[in-house]
Amino acid sequence: MLAEIIxxxxxxxxxxxxxTNSHWLAQQLxxxxxxxxxxxxxxxxxxxxxxxxxxxxxxxxxxxxxxxxLGPTFDDKTLEAISxxxxxxxxxxxxxxxxxxxSYRRFHQLGYVDSPEITPERKKxxxxxxxxxxxxxxxxxxxxxxxxxxxxxIVSLPGVPKEMKAIFENHVKPRIEELIKQEGKGRKVxxxxxxxxxxxxxxxASAVKKVMEKxxxxxxxxxxxxxxxxxxxxxRFTAEAETEEEAERLLNKxxxxxxxxxxxxxTNGREGINKDN
Amino acid sequence: MLAEIIxxxxxxxxxxxxxTNSHWLAQQLxxxxxxxxxxxxxxxxxxxxxxxxxxxxxxxxxxxxxxxxLGPTFDDKTLEAISxxxxxxxxxxxxxxxxxxxSYRRFHQLGYVDSPEITPERKKxxxxxxxxxxxxxxxxxxxxxxxxxxxxxIVSLPGVPKEMKAIFENHVKPRIEELIKQEGKGRKVxxxxxxxxxxxxxxxASAVKKVMEKxxxxxxxxxxxxxxxxxxxxxRFTAEAETEEEAERLLNKxxxxxxxxxxxxxTNGREGINKDN
Numbered sequence: 001m002l003a004e005i006i007x008x009x010x011x012x013x014x015x016x017x018x019x020t021n022s023h024w025l026a027q028q029l030x031x032x033x034x035x036x037x038x039x040x041x042x043x044x045x046x047x048x049x050x051x052x053x054x055x056x057x058x059x060x061x062x063x064x065x066x067x068x069x070l071g072p073t074f075d076d077k078t079l080e081a082i083s084x085x086x087x088x089x090x091x092x093x094x095x096x097x098x099x100x101x102x103s104y105r106r107f108h109q110l111g112y113v114d115s116p117e118i119t120p121e122r123k124k125x126x127x128x129x130x131x132x133x134x135x136x137x138x139x140x141x142x143x144x145x146x147x148x149x150x151x152x153x154i155v156s157l158p159g160v161p162k163e164m165k166a167i168f169e170n171h172v173k174p175r176i177e178e179l180i181k182q183e184g185k186g187r188k189v190x191x192x193x194x195x196x197x198x199x200x201x202x203x204x205a206s207a208v209k210k211v212m213e214k215x216x217x218x219x220x221x222x223x224x225x226x227x228x229x230x231x232x233x234x235x236r237f238t239a240e241a242e243t244e245e246e247a248e249r250l251l252n253k254x255x256x257x258x259x260x261x262x263x264x265x266x267t268n269g270r271e272g273i274n275k276d277n
Numbered sequence: 278m279l280a281e282i283i284x285x286x287x288x289x290x291x292x293x294x295x296x297t298n299s300h301w302l303a304q305q306l307x308x309x310x311x312x313x314x315x316x317x318x319x320x321x322x323x324x325x326x327x328x329x330x331x332x333x334x335x336x337x338x339x340x341x342x343x344x345x346x347l348g349p350t351f352d353d354k355t356l357e358a359i360s361x362x363x364x365x366x367x368x369x370x371x372x373x374x375x376x377x378x379x380s381y382r383r384f385h386q387l388g389y390v391d392s393p394e395i396t397p398e399r400k401k402x403x404x405x406x407x408x409x410x411x412x413x414x415x416x417x418x419x420x421x422x423x424x425x426x427x428x429x430x431i432v433s434l435p436g437v438p439k440e441m442k443a444i445f446e447n448h449v450k451p452r453i454e455e456l457i458k459q460e461g462k463g464r465k466v467x468x469x470x471x472x473x474x475x476x477x478x479x480x481x482a483s484a485v486k487k488v489m490e491k492x493x494x495x496x497x498x499x500x501x502x503x504x505x506x507x508x509x510x511x512x513r514f515t516a517e518a519e520t521e522e523e524a525e526r527l528l529n530k531x532x533x534x535x536x537x538x539x540x541x542x543x544t545n546g547r548e549g550i551n552k553d554n
Binding site: 012013014015018019020022023024025026027028029030035036037038039040041042043048055199 | 289290291292295296297299300301302303304305306307312313314315316317318319320325332476
């Protein structure tokens, strides 16, 4: 399994804070048999964070862990960026809201805060991408967030080391270990990258959507290449099933359907489509 | 001025080594008034290092500093990657060779090494990209390397903190400060990004080459966009001159020549070229 760590916060880029979080996470992941491909430190800028998430997806990274930028202040942009990168809209999550409410009730009882009231700033921490799962934060207020997008898992943790470690150890590590076990036993994954013969990603996108609806268990991602000729965008198919044979069958079904859908979509007989499919 | 730091070495991704180098460099650069946009930690893999250098170039980063991967062993891949990213061939640099020879003579006198002989492994440290300048290493054997590519400066430093700091403080910092002073006073920079109207970067590349030969002082870079429709590749023009007026004149000259060259190159009347140019 491949992982990348994205550490978010201007204080990391000005040298004010040493990024010990990524170092600790790299040790944890390596210990779990996961290969960390890249660690990236970025500014609190939505587009820059989103870009790094998309780069990780493009590299075929399974596990993307972000740290920082989950708090109540205006410069906490992580979930907005993940929403932008994945197309999942931000919305109030009631389970997350309950976690935030509980935290402030506790902080109030302990005398840490003047009021347990859920202000808009506090509520912000419960506004997470559609389909994401909030993860309890046993130390601070901002819940962690886990989002599955096709074969990718994006885990967002707070930047405060004590909170980050507590969430990872108590909730993230067990889930990832379970996932690795499932992958090793039950679920088999087959992957294939084909040349689309097309340079227009919007045409590909429509076919991708149709095929993913018709062939459940298959995830498809177009991969425009930044550095080279732009005329032939590769498309990666990832099929998951209980057996290798079934995964292979789903994979071939999806690839064939993709090319026949493309043919159907292209009424003007555009060149470059693989004639065999 | 924008900078990025690329820290190279598998030990950083396994959590074996904490990357204090980037933290120190970020402090230094911030103190010099330079904004660090991104810090990336990557594996000792030529393609992955080259990819990050190209991403920095694409982001318009002026100063790219790499640390690590300059030594004599097989997994020291930094200069090979920079060569790949920039198209500058690796070749033996006699000035660098002299630095390496001197270091080993000194190490031999001090009893650090058995022989001052320049083995192929030691010679490797003097093989640097064409046009690059070696920078003396007052502590270790591997010289630092500085390469100017258009408006970009790539500085490669060893990964050993003591060597990295010594080279930066004694040789890199003064040069960058001089550069900032020049930029502030003498040299003026004007920049413009235009839509090429083309999706084929190879067609653009040929026009870019011709224009850069005919208009000295102008650097041109095509910027294919990874995330979106791939049909219209933007092209960035950067002109440097003694006055703003002259930089502006060079910029316009280059843009106009670029479009007229494209027109001439496209004998088959491809669509999408800006008719005004």
